[in-house]
Amino acid sequence: MSETTSLESFRAETRAWLEANCPPEMRQPLRGEQDYCWGGRNASFQSEAQRLWLQRLGERGWTVPTWPRDYGGGGLTAEQAQVLQQEMRRLNCRPALWSFGIWMLGPALLKFGSEAQKREHLPKIARGEIRWCQGYSEPNAGSDLASLQTRAEDRGDHYRVNGQKIWTSYADQADWIFCLVRTDSAAKKHTGISFVLFDMATPGVSTRPITLISGKSPFCETFFDDVRVDKHNLVGQPGGGWDVAKYLLTHEREMIGAIGERAQPQPLGAMAAQSLGRDATGRLDDPQLRARIAEFEVDEAAFRALLQRFGEQARAGQAHGAFSSALKYYGAELNKRRHELIMSALGSGALIWESAGGAAEDAASNDGAAARDWLRSKANSIEGGTSEVQLNVIAKRILELPGA
Amino acid sequence: MSLLLNEEQSMLRDSARSFLAENAPVAQLRRLRDSRDPAGFAGNTWAAFADLGYAGVAVAEAHGGAGLGAVEVGVLMEQIGRNLSALPFLASGVVAARLLQSAGSAAQQAAWLPRIARGEAIATLAVDEGIKHQPEAVALRAARHGGGWRLSGSKSFVPDGHVASLLLVAARADDGVALFALPRDTPGVQVERTVMADAHNAARVVLLDVALPDDARLPGGGAAALQQALDFGRAAAAAELLGIADEVFERTLDYLKQRRQFGRLIGEFQALQHRAAMLYVDIELARAALAKALLALDTAPQQAAEAVAIAKAKCGSAATLAVQEGVQMHGGMGMTDQLDFGLFMQRARVLQELYGDAGWHMDRLARMRGY
Numbered sequence: 001m002s003e004t005t006s007l008e009s010f011r012a013e014t015r016a017w018l019e020a021n022c023p024p025e026m027r028q029p030l031r032g033e034q035d036y037c038w039g040g041r042n043a044s045f046q047s048e049a050q051r052l053w054l055q056r057l058g059e060r061g062w063t064v065p066t067w068p069r070d071y072g073g074g075g076l077t078a079e080q081a082q083v084l085q086q087e088m089r090r091l092n093c094r095p096a097l098w099s100f101g102i103w104m105l106g107p108a109l110l111k112f113g114s115e116a117q118k119r120e121h122l123p124k125i126a127r128g129e130i131r132w133c134q135g136y137s138e139p140n141a142g143s144d145l146a147s148l149q150t151r152a153e154d155r156g157d158h159y160r161v162n163g164q165k166i167w168t169s170y171a172d173q174a175d176w177i178f179c180l181v182r183t184d185s186a187a188k189k190h191t192g193i194s195f196v197l198f199d200m201a202t203p204g205v206s207t208r209p210i211t212l213i214s215g216k217s218p219f220c221e222t223f224f225d226d227v228r229v230d231k232h233n234l235v236g237q238p239g240g241g242w243d244v245a246k247y248l249l250t251h252e253r254e255m256i257g258a259i260g261e262r263a264q265p266q267p268l269g270a271m272a273a274q275s276l277g278r279d280a281t282g283r284l285d286d287p288q289l290r291a292r293i294a295e296f297e298v299d300e301a302a303f304r305a306l307l308q309r310f311g312e313q314a315r316a317g318q319a320h321g322a323f324s325s326a327l328k329y330y331g332a333e334l335n336k337r338r339h340e341l342i343m344s345a346l347g348s349g350a351l352i353w354e355s356a357g358g359a360a361e362d363a364a365s366n367d368g369a370a371a372r373d374w375l376r377s378k379a380n381s382i383e384g385g386t387s388e389v390q391l392n393v394i395a396k397r398i399l400e401l402p403g404a
Numbered sequence: 405m406s407l408l409l410n411e412e413q414s415m416l417r418d419s420a421r422s423f424l425a426e427n428a429p430v431a432q433l434r435r436l437r438d439s440r441d442p443a444g445f446a447g448n449t450w451a452a453f454a455d456l457g458y459a460g461v462a463v464a465e466a467h468g469g470a471g472l473g474a475v476e477v478g479v480l481m482e483q484i485g486r487n488l489s490a491l492p493f494l495a496s497g498v499v500a501a502r503l504l505q506s507a508g509s510a511a512q513q514a515a516w517l518p519r520i521a522r523g524e525a526i527a528t529l530a531v532d533e534g535i536k537h538q539p540e541a542v543a544l545r546a547a548r549h550g551g552g553w554r555l556s557g558s559k560s561f562v563p564d565g566h567v568a569s570l571l572l573v574a575a576r577a578d579d580g581v582a583l584f585a586l587p588r589d590t591p592g593v594q595v596e597r598t599v600m601a602d603a604h605n606a607a608r609v610v611l612l613d614v615a616l617p618d619d620a621r622l623p624g625g626g627a628a629a630l631q632q633a634l635d636f637g638r639a640a641a642a643a644e645l646l647g648i649a650d651e652v653f654e655r656t657l658d659y660l661k662q663r664r665q666f667g668r669l670i671g672e673f674q675a676l677q678h679r680a681a682m683l684y685v686d687i688e689l690a691r692a693a694l695a696k697a698l699l700a701l702d703t704a705p706q707q708a709a710e711a712v713a714i715a716k717a718k719c720g721s722a723a724t725l726a727v728q729e730g731v732q733m734h735g736g737m738g739m740t741d742q743l744d745f746g747l748f749m750q751r752a753r754v755l756q757e758l759y760g761d762a763g764w765h766m767d768r769l770a771r772m773r774g775y
Contacts (some may be wrong), residue, residue, distance in 0.1 A: 238553035269775035284775040296694075297773070301714045305692035309407040316408065326685050394678035394684060399657060403672035 041129025072123030099126035135179030253328035428489035460521025467517035485647020500527035507624030578744025
């Protein structure tokens with residue numbers, strides 16, 4: 001059987017399986033963050049359909065289609081995974097699982113983890129049984145991440161961890177953390193860092209949510225007070241954590257860069273025309289906003305093409321290792337532009353922070369959802385490395401410009 | 405279907421790159437400009453270009469061409485942009501050939517396409533009449549007269565119109581936009597060469613009650629066929645713009661690594677590093693948008709308009725940014741005619757305007773998307 005025929009029969013099987021197994025409720029467009037399923041030990045499912053969809057996709061390994069079957073993955077080739085993605089898009093299937101384990105830790109464990117670590121952690125990530133958070137930033141180590149100070153003291157068979165992390169996404173809801181700690185304070189700053197995993201239920205771990213300008217608290221401060229971490233939970237070599245961290249960051253950057261894409265947002269021009277009306281010629285009745293939206297939509301479409309092209313280059317082994325910085329930079333700036341335009345299109349209707357319930361605009365404001373998303377988007381160009389840091393990376397690693 | 409070049413396309417790129425760098429570099433455009441060359445391109449270079457099969461790359465094999473598609477045209481146009489090669493390829497081998505192929509009669513195709521593919525005849529589309537691109541507002545009049553037609557009106561900004569032996573004229577007939585094949589030597593046709601800011605040439609064309617037989621009209625369509633041929637040309641112009649952006653960016657990046665001020669390389673300054681990085685991302689966006697448009701033209705030409713509008717807008721604005729940053733980062737030297745940046749800037753400006761600038765394509769995108 002030729003490669004094309006086998007791929008086409010895979011497509012037919014996949015389509016049939018999705019049609020039989022993806023519940024109809026899971027084929028409705030995502031309304032927003034409330035529809036995301038993060039899994040975890042204390043997972044709260046919005047509906048039985050959501051639980052079932054995760055269970056079915058997880059059992060098949062299709063939450064992580066290209067991971068090996070031995071580690072809970074689907075064992076698909078890149079071409080098959082693309083077919084799966086196309087078929088899921090065709091049926092409007094929602095992603096079954098939103099997971100830092102999939103987007104960030106998993107790829108790093110596949111590359112740097114021991115066999116035992118892969119077998120212990122990857123299948124639980126694939127099935128959404130354990131929810132992970134990332135312990136990177138500290139109060140004095142933001143853009144300059146390698147200056148982090150959380151200490152891990154060698155106690156023979158284990159480390160004793162003391163220190164503080166900040167901007168830990170959903171730390172208060174996570175089951176485990178992957179964390180950068182300093183195991184050697186005498187070494188140079190990049191070489192004294194190690195990458196460890198531990199359970200957030202370990203004695204000595206505490207979290208405190210940080211209230212943001214959006215009124216929400218997706219990030220936490222996370223404190224470690226004499227936390228015991230067994231040495232088998234060290235990933236890679238002692239002092240080799242920076243390599244793991246950098247590898248993982250490239251995946252994080254691709255993830256943040258692709259956020260707008262994954263959420264499949266409503267076309268902005270159509271939304272604005274619905275909100276503001278059209279003139280006699282059918283054009284959006286605000287020429288200045290119309291021009292800004294059209295310019296945005298050109299850039300948005302170009303970015304989508306860039307993601308597609310990058311994916312093809314990556315599969316062909318032609319992608320530049322630092323290109324994720326370009327995607328992260330542009331995707332973040334684009335998403336901020338999107339939310340500025342949404343606020344303009346919705347006018348004062350988007351400014352109602354708490355719905356009194358009476359007027360139609362109040363209900364439409366959905367407790368200030370648009371305004372809260374707008375404010376939240378401002379973090380896109382800060383989290384995972386600021387836009388300025390990404391531009392530094394592009395200048396040095398891709399353009400090879402001189403200087404430190 | 406991939407946004408990356410396959411092996412044959414990569415080979416075409418490499419051979420076109422070395423041919424054009426050797427035979428039609430920026431220095432040649434400079435010589436043509438300085439000698440006020442009446443044709444505006446080197447005849448022997450154009451003949452060699454055609455001998456390699458490039459002029460007929462998009463002409464069907466049945467008419468003596470290579471029968472390839474938009475992606476291959478894009479590959480050639482990018483290299484033309486890198487070298488600022490002065491050649492009537494875009495006007496003749498791309499837009500006019502496409503229009504004849506999609507809307508021409510069998511007799512028109514047989515008469516012109518083989519000669520276009522061999523570079524022996526130059527054909528060009530005359531569409532614009534005012535100072536901005538407005539193909540839907542064509543006013544040049546085509547009136548029925550006896551068994552034939554009478555054409556009256558004027559056209560401007562007709563690329564390579566001064567050397568074309570065939571003008572494809574968009575006109576307004578009673579039933580809407582009509583397209584005509586008008587040989588240059590038809591009585592009543594006045595062609596005036598206009599030397600443009602980029603040292604390329606265009607023409608103003610005036611038709612004074614020009615009589616044409618009935619079969620001069622292209623039977624295969626009006627406004628829709630015109631738009632499709634224009635879309636082919638728009639994507640090709642976008643590819644030339646991308647080539648310009650690439651070349652200027654490469655030269656500028658080299659300069660940032662060589663030029664010293666304040667005791668250090670100017671490429672060490674973060675103010676310039678960040679601008680270079682932003683320009684790099686913009687050019688990569690333009691490249692991806694263009695690849696998408698070229699692929700769409702080859703796989704689903706009827707649905708390609710949106711992707712083409714996006715590509716022309718994005719390549720236009722990326723190239724505009726590239727030439728401006730190129731001049732600025734070269735400082736005073738960037739302003740001199742001794743360096744080539746002025747020539748790249750001038751060509752980019754003309755290509756922006758040709759077949760609709762970024763603003764025009766953004767407006768078009770908004771209309772297509774219903775807002």
